[in-house]
Amino acid sequence: MKLLIFGNPLDNRDVLTTFFKSKLVVVDETTDIEEALDLTRFYEYDAVVLRVTDTRPAEIELIRRLRLAGLRCPIMAVAxxxxxxxxxxxxxxxxxxxxxxxxxxxxxxxxxxNQVRRSRGFQSSSLAVGNVEINMNAKKIFVSQTEIGLTKKEYQIVEILALRKGCVLSKEAILDHLYGGLDEPNPKIIDVFICKIRKKLLAAGADDLIQTNWGRGYMIVDRRESELRPTRTAPAQNIMPAPRERSAAG
Structure with a gap:
C-alpha cells in the first residue's frame, strides 16, 4: 500500500508513520494543504490518513478540498x-x-x-485472485493453502497489482509504490522481479495471473473469473421463410 499522512504528530508517542512502514507501507507525509493536494494529483495513493485535533481546522478544510478535487481513495482521520x-x-x-x-x-x-481493500472491491480479509490468496494481514501469499516464499519486494508487487486487478501499472508506478521516490533503481528491475514472481507462483501450481502489456506495464488478471463470466450471444433472429413462387399452372 501507499499512503499519504497529513498533519503533525499528535504527541511524543505518535509513531504512526514508523509503524506503517514496518508493515511494508510506503508513506508520504506533509503538513501543508497545498502540498497535500499536489501530491494527490500527481501520485496514486491507496488512502489518505489525517491526524486531527480540536484545535486544528486545516484537516477539515483538506477533506473538503480533496473531495471537491474528485479524490476517490479512502480518507481517514485519526485522533x-x-x-x-x-x-x-x-x-x-x-x-x-x-x-x-x-x-x-x-x-x-x-x-x-480494510478500507483500502473494500474500496478496491475485495470483501474478504484476504485478496483472492484465481487460486492465489494474498493475506494482507500476515503479508504472505498462499497457493492452495501452501505458503509461497517471496521476498518483501516481491510480495509488495503482487499486493500492488492485486489491489488494482485488471488495471495496467507501469514500471514507474510500481517503483513509486515500492520506494516512494527514494533511491529508486532502474525501472528494468521490475522485469526481474516479475520474472522471479512468475516462476515461484507457477512452480507452486498457481494460475498464470500476471499479464504483460508490452510497452505499458503489468497487470493481474483473474482468468477463472473471466472463464466463469457468461458469454453474450446475439439474440436469434426470427426470419420467415421466403414465399414460394407460384407455377404458371397453379
Missing amino acids: HLLSEATRLRILEAGVDDLIVSAISHEEIFLRVQ
Missing part, C-alpha cells in the same frame, strides 16, 4: 480525543472513517487496510 462538534464536522466533510482513541497502532493499520 486521541475529539469533541462531538469536531467529530460531526469531520464526518460532514466526507471522511470515510474516524478513529478516536484507538487502543494501538495495529488497530489503526487494520482499519486503514
Whole structure:
C-alpha cells in the first residue's frame, strides 16, 4: 500500500508513520494543504490518513478540498480525543472513517487496510485472485493453502497489482509504490522481479495471473473469473421463410 499522512504528530508517542512502514507501507507525509493536494494529483495513493485535533481546522478544510478535487481513495482521520462538534464536522466533510482513541497502532493499520481493500472491491480479509490468496494481514501469499516464499519486494508487487486487478501499472508506478521516490533503481528491475514472481507462483501450481502489456506495464488478471463470466450471444433472429413462387399452372 501507499499512503499519504497529513498533519503533525499528535504527541511524543505518535509513531504512526514508523509503524506503517514496518508493515511494508510506503508513506508520504506533509503538513501543508497545498502540498497535500499536489501530491494527490500527481501520485496514486491507496488512502489518505489525517491526524486531527480540536484545535486544528486545516484537516477539515483538506477533506473538503480533496473531495471537491474528485479524490476517490479512502480518507481517514485519526485522533486521541475529539469533541462531538469536531467529530460531526469531520464526518460532514466526507471522511470515510474516524478513529478516536484507538487502543494501538495495529488497530489503526487494520482499519486503514480494510478500507483500502473494500474500496478496491475485495470483501474478504484476504485478496483472492484465481487460486492465489494474498493475506494482507500476515503479508504472505498462499497457493492452495501452501505458503509461497517471496521476498518483501516481491510480495509488495503482487499486493500492488492485486489491489488494482485488471488495471495496467507501469514500471514507474510500481517503483513509486515500492520506494516512494527514494533511491529508486532502474525501472528494468521490475522485469526481474516479475520474472522471479512468475516462476515461484507457477512452480507452486498457481494460475498464470500476471499479464504483460508490452510497452505499458503489468497487470493481474483473474482468468477463472473471466472463464466463469457468461458469454453474450446475439439474440436469434426470427426470419420467415421466403414465399414460394407460384407455377404458371397453379
